[in-house]
Amino acid sequence: MGPDGAPVGIVSMVDLFDARDSHLLVVGERHAPPDRFAARRRRRRRRRGDATVARPMIEEPPSDAALLDAARGGDRAALEALIARYQARIYRFSLKMCRDPEVAKDVVQDTLIAMARGVRDFRGGSSLSTWLYTIARSYCIKTRRRSKFAPTEVTSLDATPEAAALADPAPRSDDALASRRAEQVLEDAIVSLDPKYREALVLRDIEGLTAPEVAEVLGISVDAVKSRLHRARLEVRARVAPALGIGDAPASAPGSHPGCPDVLGLFSRHLEGEVSAEVCAEMERHLAACSRCRGACDSLRQVLGMCRAAPAEVPEPVQRSVQRAIHDLLIRAG
Numbered sequence: 344m345g346p347d348g349a350p351v352g353i354v355s356m357v358d359l360f361d362a363r364d365s366h367l368l369v370v371g372e373r374h375a376p377p378d379r380f381a382a383r384r385r386r387r388r389r390r391r392g393d394a395t396v397a398r399p400m401i402e403e404p405p406s407d408a409a410l411l412d413a414a415r416g417g418d419r420a421a422l423e424a425l426i427a428r429y430q431a432r433i434y435r436f437s438l439k440m441c442r443d444p445e446v447a448k449d450v451v452q453d454t455l456i457a458m459a460r461g462v463r464d465f466r467g468g469s470s471l472s473t474w475l476y477t478i479a480r481s482y483c484i485k486t487r488r489r490s491k492f493a494p495t496e497v498t499s500l501d502a503t504p505e506a507a508a509l510a511d512p513a514p515r516s517d518d519a520l521a522s523r524r525a526e527q528v529l530e531d532a533i534v535s536l537d538p539k540y541r542e543a544l545v546l547r548d549i550e551g552l553t554a555p556e557v558a559e560v561l562g563i564s565v566d567a568v569k570s571r572l573h574r575a576r577l578e579v580r581a582r583v584a585p586a587l588g589i590g591d592a593p594a595s596a597p598g599s600h601p602g603c604p605d606v607l608g609l610f611s612r613h614l615e616g617e618v619s620a621e622v623c624a625e626m627e628r629h630l631a632a633c634s635r636c637r638g639a640c641d642s643l644r645q646v647l648g649m650c651r652a653a654p655a656e657v658p659e660p661v662q663r664s665v666q667r668a669i670h671d672l673l674i675r676a677g
């Protein structure tokens with residue numbers, strides 16, 4: 344037994360639920376925008392009553408709001424900083440939604456040009472990221488409509504792991520190959536989702552927007568976002584966990600086992616703050632006794648951790664193209 348009386352080695356719901364606050368973030372920190380973490384750190388310091396919060400934090404990058412203010416006043420460096428800050432995220436989102444690197448390149452370029460053009464009029468009713476994802480999404484939808492008669496499956500050769508391996512002259516370690524394969528399995532699971540479930544999952548679990556922000560981007564209620572999100576998460580887990588041997592990952596839904604509650608649905612709902620303390624305590628008791636549900640919960644936690652860690656990289660040619668387009672725009676604008 345552990346110090347709190349819980350059997351040693353049992354993953355408690357509290358541990359799993361900590362995923363919301365720590366695990367997912369730690370996994371995703373590498374790629375997450377610095378500002379969110381800065382804000383989080385400041386909140387933590389405030390909660391702790393840490394005196395250092397009063398000191399100016401010169402080591403922290405300027406906030407979106409500060410950059411926006413400067414950009415509105417005609418500061419090009421501030422505008423470029425905002426573009427640099429968002430282009431990888433918008434590209435990642437567009438690629439997941441459009442599935443075609445060429446289209447994603449156009450979408451990220453058009454979105455950032457729209458930002459450069461509209462920055463003076465943006466009054467900050469919503470957050471900048473919400474605004475940008477909304478623009479990018481509408482471009483993605485327009486593109487989908489335009490290519491209605493084009494083949495629906497557009498996969499660039501560069502996107503296949505074989506091509507990536509060929510293009511990379513350096514020998515790859517087993518670890519690198521395994522992580523590349525994991526990325527590909529996750530990618531396949533995400534693109535196989537119906538677009539309305541896919542966009543909810545991508546915005547919430549990969550791009551890290553809050554559920555209300557996702558609702559704003561999608562123009563639907565927060566409840567509708569959450570219901571799409573839970574379904575998307577469970578579908579992705581069901582594909583990814585068995586393929587990668589994550590957790591016990593039973594083939595059938597764990598909730599369908601006699602006597603077992605819908606732990607995956609509950610876990611996902613807990614992440615969105617929808618589960619009461621009583622239900623949570625009940626779940627913990629069940630998890631302590633049921634290795635099957637524990638394995639299932641753990642696999643969902645890990646798969647969501649992978650989403651958070653999805654790389655956000657903009658290929659060099661796309662960066663150059665965006666830079667050129669913005670430069671031309673600014674020159675024309677004088």
Ligand SMILES: [Zn+2]
Nearest residue numbers: 603633635636
């Ligand atoms: Zn169970």
